[in-house]
Amino acid sequence: MAEELANILNKAEEAVHQRNLDQVRQFCQDLHPPDLASLYEELDPESRTFLSDSLGVEIFTDVLAEIPDTLVEDALDHFEPDEQREILESIPDDDRVDILQDVSDKKRDNYLELLGDEKQDSTRSLLRYGEETAGGRMTTQIGKVLAQMTVKEAIDHLRTELESTETLARIYVIDQSGKLIGKIRLRDLAFNPWDTPIRELLTDEEHTILATADQEEAANMLARYDMLVVPVVDESDRLLGVITADDAIEILAEESTEDIEKGAGISGDASEQTYLNTEIATHFKRRFGWLFALALLAIASGVVMIRFEHVLTNVYLLSLFLPMVVAAGGNTGGQASTMVIRAMALGELDPEDTARVAWKEFRLGAGLGSLLGLCIAVIAAFIVPAFHPEVPRDFSFITFGAAVGIAVAAQVTTSTVIGALLPIGARRIKLDPAVIAAPAITTLVDASGMVIYFIVASFMLGL
Amino acid sequence: MAEELANILNKAEEAVHQRNLDQVRQFCQDLHPPDLASLYEELDPESRTFLSDSLGVEIFTDVLAEIPDTLVEDALDHFEPDEQREILESIPDDDRVDILQDVSDKKRDNYLELLGDEKQDSTRSLLRYGEETAGGRMTTQIGKVLAQMTVKEAIDHLRTELESTETLARIYVIDQSGKLIGKIRLRDLAFNPWDTPIRELLTDEEHTILATADQEEAANMLARYDMLVVPVVDESDRLLGVITADDAIEILAEESTEDIEKGAGISGDASEQTYLNTEIATHFKRRFGWLFALALLAIASGVVMIRFEHVLTNVYLLSLFLPMVVAAGGNTGGQASTMVIRAMALGELDPEDTARVAWKEFRLGAGLGSLLGLCIAVIAAFIVPAFHPEVPRDFSFITFGAAVGIAVAAQVTTSTVIGALLPIGARRIKLDPAVIAAPAITTLVDASGMVIYFIVASFMLGL
Incomplete structure (x- = not known):
């Protein structure tokens, strides 16, 4: 401001x-x-x-x-x-x-x-x-003329309706039954002889939207085709109203806010009030549900820790990299899910692309995981010994480094693929993909990361 | 599609x-x-x-x-x-x-x-x-007329420029030096006598944007005031061009994508290519930096675990709730930061609001934390004993439950406040708030959560 x-x-x-x-x-x-x-x-x-x-x-x-x-x-x-x-x-x-x-x-x-x-x-x-349909959002105060009018008749007709008309950016041409048959521009009226028939001036309207369609579909259409106005019609192609570009801006901003908030585990509809003016109780209600569900889910990671007690207590040094291995999975899974959810929101991905997405993210995850694993392995094998941590006799820091590195690579690879595929899977079963975003994926791969880490470590270090 | x-x-x-x-x-x-x-x-x-x-x-x-x-x-x-x-x-x-x-x-x-x-x-x-300024985005092909013209002269003038004019939704009125002095609508030309002076028809243009301003500012102006076109001017108020609502839609979509991606720890500019058509190397470069930085940061949590070895090995059952306490902080911190970052992006929050945000999120965090802590305390004190876990002699499950509950409450409260304040702090030091989003906050509160959990537990259980 x-x-x-x-x-x-x-x-x-x-x-x-x-x-x-x-x-x-x-x-x-x-x-x-x-x-x-x-x-x-x-x-x-x-x-x-x-x-x-x-x-x-x-x-x-x-x-x-x-x-x-x-x-x-x-x-x-x-x-x-x-x-x-x-x-x-x-x-x-x-x-x-x-x-x-x-x-x-x-x-x-x-x-x-x-x-x-x-x-x-x-x-x-x-x-x-419905409030979120094209029909619920449109304005009906638009310029309409009949195909059989002349330019002069059209101007006279529009003049009487001028006050109640929101935009003349497009003037729609209809037939007697109200069916949309084309559009003209005000400039066509202003710059043509008065006896020209409207029928000769009209151009086809190639894009229309059904009144019952989702408002987001209308907004995406305006955005894709750089339109200032899109006409809204009923099943019989009768012109009901228009959605204008400033409506589309509002619709897309609302949808972005919704996606962003869902992605952070905030449920329910975004308030139209500003953040500071929204009541604490409203914030509370929108946040507690996911917080609670994710807390219960996170106990699964705790159960994994209990199961692998012998590994951790034998070589307690393993706990130095435990949070890192776990977090790396959450971070890479969050990145992958964000990319995929955004691509779906922008209409770039269809469920049929699942295999291509999986293959792409598998290669990406393997690449990211290998490089990260290598870096961490070097730290674990060569830098950690300098701090003289407590370790069992005959402990090999090289093996330790290799185990940590392999666990990182495996965790990053699987988490990347899980992060990319879960939102697509959610959409397949008609769930909103944005709901299966970062927090849910992080909590899930926390548990899988611990399993991977403990299994790799116990195998390689012979625990 | x-x-x-x-x-x-x-x-x-x-x-x-x-x-x-x-x-x-x-x-x-x-x-x-x-x-x-x-x-x-x-x-x-x-x-x-x-x-x-x-x-x-x-x-x-x-x-x-x-x-x-x-x-x-x-x-x-x-x-x-x-x-x-x-x-x-x-x-x-x-x-x-x-x-x-x-x-x-x-x-x-x-x-x-x-x-x-x-x-x-x-x-x-x-x-x-610059590519991201209003001047870099505007179109210069607009309808312009001089204030001293008549309606007839204006129509003739526009007719010759008709072909190269993108929109006549607004026609701007300038003086001899090119200075913007008002606007008329094409309908004013179409529905008024030909000898009317333009000067009598023009209305003030109350909203203009400087060519050097950020394109997002222009888009927000169009969105806020439901405009279809905003004129772009130089320092001397000379009319240079316009930004139309369909440009604004594009700008806002790009900015949303950027914010969403930054919020997931993906750096650099979003590709204009679709997700599937973007090369793996590009994805790799945009993701590895944060992944690596966060992995290093996560070792801090590992150091905390090493420091508190005696607490964990004494009552290994504590590890059952360790991942949950830690994750709850990341989740609530992520929710708070998302709400605050979105509010800032929508222009709802100024740095002066810091104290109000802190107070609001403190109450929210305390509320969420207390309720969640209570639920978890009940689970720890009354459900966990049913599984007969290994515990030291004289171990009190009631005290254990209380300790876990208090740790959850403290972790959720502090993480909520940290999550809300970090993005505001980032903006104060001229960093993009979206960068300090969920992953960074999660990694940070992972470490603080462990410290809180171990200190509360060791104090209450006398370890």
């Missing part, structure tokens, strides 16, 4: 706390709805009410579309029914749907009743689509 | 391998440049040459802008100088700059010489901006 903006936000926050109406209005004049939403989020409940009163219904309508979903219900609640109607009537339909999805079922019905018949119907039909 | 598309891509690939020119052309007709670029990337070098020949200079020009940077030089090399000129002259200037940034210095000069004087000058001036 730019310094200047942070500065104004601070001043505005102070003015709110002092309940200084004039100053609040003065500072807020320079702020855009997303900035005002940040300010709103930072405040305590009473100050929020003061701020929304100060801004007035008209400005607060734009702010409401930007505040985190958990705060929407309280924000609306505070207004009188006629103000609520004013807010809900004047807000763009995609934002209205978002807002209504954030309130309780009972409240939603009340709010819907406030709307005029036409808005009520269109809102109800949008609410049928 | 949709099935239909994958299907055509497969057929096209087969046709290329059979060197069947007609079929290649037939299948490629249905493919868009980004799809053709995917196909190109999948092929071996000779097949690539065949494909680019089959497509012809005109179509391949659009494909070239989409292929991974590492393949650009070879792709261009293969054409004759006059074809190279044709490609470089006809490609949009931002793509031309991207391509020239991907080739060697010597080749770049050769290619620049091929261009006409005007294009050469404008390209050279764009090349001055």
Whole structure:
């Protein structure tokens, strides 16, 4: 956030706390709805009410579309029914749907009743689509013209709809039944004779998305084909709305956050509130589940240690490299799973590529493991003796180094392959691959690493 | 990727391998440049040459802008100088700059010489901006009109530039010196009398970005304010170009990939090639550094184990929970660092928030640690005895459970705070916070966890 903006936000926050109406209005004049939403989020409940009163219904309508979903219900609640109607009537339909999805079922019905018949119907039909589908995300306020119009008729038609249209970057051409048959650009209207038939100007729209498709699919389509707008259609190819590039940015940011958080063993949906404004209880709930599950899983490594007690107590020096062997597996497994999960998220990998991934990561793991094993073997065989550690009689540091090195190589190789294949396996059984990320893999290969280390060491050192 | 598309891509690939020119052309007709670029990337070098020949200079020009940077030089090399000129002259200037940034210095000069004087000058001036700045990313082919024009003059002016203009979503108004003074929408031109002065129609452009600013800043601005285009200006506020929302999508995806990979201990820039097409040597180089550094760091944990030999050998049962205590710290530290790093990436956290973050994570860590510690204490005190493990005489399982529980609580609390604060500390000393993510924190708290566990256990069990 730019310094200047942070500065104004601070001043505005102070003015709110002092309940200084004039100053609040003065500072807020320079702020855009997303900035005002940040300010709103930072405040305590009473100050929020003061701020929304100060801004007035008209400005607060734009702010409401930007505040985190958990705060929407309280924000609306505070207004009188006629103000609520004013807010809900004047807000763009995609934002209205978002807002209504954030309130309780009972409240939603009340709010819907406030709307005029036409808005009520269109809102109800949008609410049928899930929040994370293309239909749930689209805006329906777009430029549409009929194929049989002339340029002049199209311009006149659009002029009457101008106010309620979010973007004219693309104007869609439909037939009488509402079916999408192509698109024109506003420039085609501006720079062509008025009697030109639209039919002669239209170009095919090659990319469309079904209203029931996942919103991420729409965002990926916009990203791949560098589009600013993608039309959303129903099964009969009727044009319902569009998803714009700024929607796509939001969708992709949400999905990235989700993947990153899942990858760290944080469950549930990311809060729309900022990190600091999210309640401790929410953080707690999202983190404890995995922490507990992984703790139970980690006891398996403890059981391995108990089983191999005789190896460790015979040559206690083995414990010097035990945490390292174990950790190297977690680290390389985490790297491999991250690469594979990201490649899947970007649509680069299909389940059919499993064999190619396994072969690639096997060679990578063997290479990384051999080099790392060699380095560690040198340390174990030649540097460790200089510290005169306690060892049994006839102990060979060269054999010790070789054992540690081989264990490292084996652990890194297997962990790399496990790390790469588990996310693919998860997707095969319809689990979200991001869930099987670093922490789960680390805990798993902790146990396998100990088994490898103790077996290699006991075999080579004759324990 | 949709099935239909994958299907055509497969057929096209087969046709290329059979060197069947007609079929290649037939299948490629249905493919868009980004799809053709995917196909190109999948092929071996000779097949690539065949494909680019089959497509012809005109179509391949659009494909070239989409292929991974590492393949650009070879792709261009293969054409004759006059074809190279044709490609470089006809490609949009931002793509031309991207391509020239991907080739060697010597080749770049050769290619620049091929261009006409005007294009050469404008390209050279764009090349001055770093690849990751707003200036290096912008397109200069935009609609610009002078404030003193009328609507008619503006339309005529834009008409002549229509072909070379990427977007007319926003038309910028400049003064004689090139300074940005506002914007109009194409609809303002289309729906207003021809003699209206532009000056009366323009609205302020409140958001601009400096050409030298980081491209991520531009993308975040587009995302925050739901913009489709942001103008790029120099220090004197002269309009240089624009960054569009589809650029922002690309920038944000690249940055997310970078953050995710850094968070898993993968160094260097992400390859533009897909995971499977990236060479093993590249993967190896990006992964080995951290793997090696973390392995050395992990020996610290081994040293701790050696130091506390007497504790472990006295009550070997302690090893049952050792991996769990250690891992719980890594897991909770990883969760905390992920939340904080993501919050910083989204611009939600400033270094001044350190105390608030520390206090929040301390309470969270204490809460998570106490609950987890209690669960584990119950297991240690009441379930473990049922397995009749070997223990010294007079051993109290209740004390043992209490010791394990307290160690878990202490380890989770400290690791959570460490995990949250290290990334903030990294940013304070101008390091990329994403680098200090899960693997580094895990390795660090491995060692501290062992110290905590052994000290608590030896104190409470009197060892």
